[in-house]
Amino acid sequence: MNSPMSDMTLNGKLFTAGIDVGSSAIKTVVVRTSADDREEVLALRTDRIRKRDLRKVIQEAYSMALEEADVAPDSVAYAASTGEGELVDFRRGHFYGMTTHARGAVFLVPEARAVLDVGALHARAMRIDEKSRVLGYRMTSQCASGSGQFLENVARYLGVALEEVGSLSCQASTPEQVSSICAVLAETDVINMVSRGISTADILKGIHLSMVGRYLKLLRAIGAEEHVLITGGLAADEGLAEAMREQAAEAEMGLTIHTHPHSIYAGALGAALWGSFRHRVLARRAGTTEN
């Protein structure tokens, strides 16, 4: 079974792409792998779905990422999807979220041995090794609390832009812990707090702390030690990371919580990097078959 793309390298350089289809945004990454196995990120982009035709958003995001990377579509040796990637019609392969976040995490923070992936709909903690192998994992249940969607709802109730949530949370002086982090009851909780005159910053910090309580339970359950990288859509929320650091220190868990400017691309990045790996494996096999 020879791959039709077995020799798809340009001057010893291999181009691969990763497309992470999330529930609210598409993350696209283009990576170049050199002959000496050096991996370099050429393009990263996030496109919000905003009730648009998903197939169309994916195609546009991919085309623009390739343009940004200055790579022609037919030069891409392996386009890999992750997340809800079934709608990526042009994919050569699909990798599961845990696999890709683990790979992306080790690429971004090589010392990371645990990943906390907080997406729009769920949070997932994974213990990984230095080769990105997933050694154990725990996920939040189907309940929306503790997810990005929950935080987005709260921000909307408070009239705060999602991008401002982190910085506002960091300004809190006396955070108010919410009595329940049930996504359904959150609106009532928030209204109560607003009517009691609690500041927006304190409300947001309180919500962050409530969410973090759940995440630390997940990390404890997988036996996370030392370096943890936050990935997924909420990785960009500095307030959440700060709350994690505070709570982890308070609980004396011995964790170093990392974020990275490219954390939200961990899934797409991992898909592109695994795509590069798989392309080389398949090319080697095809070569072996040919020989």
Place this chain on the structure above:
Amino acid sequence: MTPDLAQLVERVTHLYEDLHFQSVHDWKSEEPGRHAIGYMPIYVPRELVHAAGMLPVGILGGGDRLEIIRGDAYFQSYICHIPRSTIELALTQRLEALDGMLFPSICDVIRNLSGMWQMLFPERYVRYIDLPQNFDPAVGGTFWRQELDTLREDLGRIGGREIADLELRQSVVKYNENRRVLRQLYEARSERPWFFPTSEVYLVLRAGTVLPVEEHTKIVRRYLELAPLQDDRRDQDMSRVVLVGMFCEQPPLGLLITLERAGCWIVDDDLLLGLRWMSGDIPEDGDPLQNLAIAYLEQSAQTASVYQPEGRRGAWLVDSVQRNVAEGVIFCAPSFCDPALLEQPMLVAALEREGIPHTQFKYSENTGQFAVIREQAGTFSDSIRLWSEA
């Protein structure tokens, strides 16, 4: 999908979804005096039913489209799902087209079901097909020949005429032909699985449980022609897996779709194994009943409900993995299926001796949530692709 394939798939899907067996009613009404005989998984000698001028009809439970109201009263909660939905089908008059029912010896549950059938429907023909577990022709062969003789006489009595040797030979020819095209289908899928998704192959296969064999052979041939013409089907980097444990209670179609979406090309399976039971052709001349008896001893598929000598269990699975260039095995068995789940540790041991990766999960014919299975199968597929050579 091209219109002609869409039409074919629509037809087999309709047959799969029809829990009132309208196609069987239609077949019977075409000619007065026709009879239909139902059978449970896994194997019954359908050639004999066919030679009697009757339609063998596979009864495979109610799947995920039947609400169980009365069936649960007949079985404890720790019994699998297929007998309760089969009882439900019967008690809701969905099996009225059947003039008789054959219950092969799969497990105790199906044996008990045959007893229940005799009590519930005393006016109908019911036979427990006691398949031999001794493969010595002088012992198991003699026994099985006698069983076949009895079945031949019984069916002759129901049909109002004796089954002639010539008729039986002609039926053997028809079923040989059908099994040959099914073997071709399995080979084609193994070679280029992207053209033959298992969720579709299964429906094509399943049509063979309700249609006359001649018609089913034509459908399979047509599918073999049409599927490779689909331009929208292309190779992808997915794992090649063998699926095991689905020989009796059938998985919901959504489960097969989920496994494929999770990145698994299914290159071999034991779905509807009875249709493909014989590994080769049954001799078409000579004593046809003796040929049927010997074929069972010498050409039977190997599966959980068939005796295999000590230490041999799993050899067929390893062989399937190697023959189909599979990269792993998914054990996917119905909850509470004694044969499948008791055999599993022996199969696992055989795979581990060869270093073949495997994973396992359970289903019920009416399972409706596949998120966990998808995650597990997807991660298994990833682990095969990424760690086998990392």
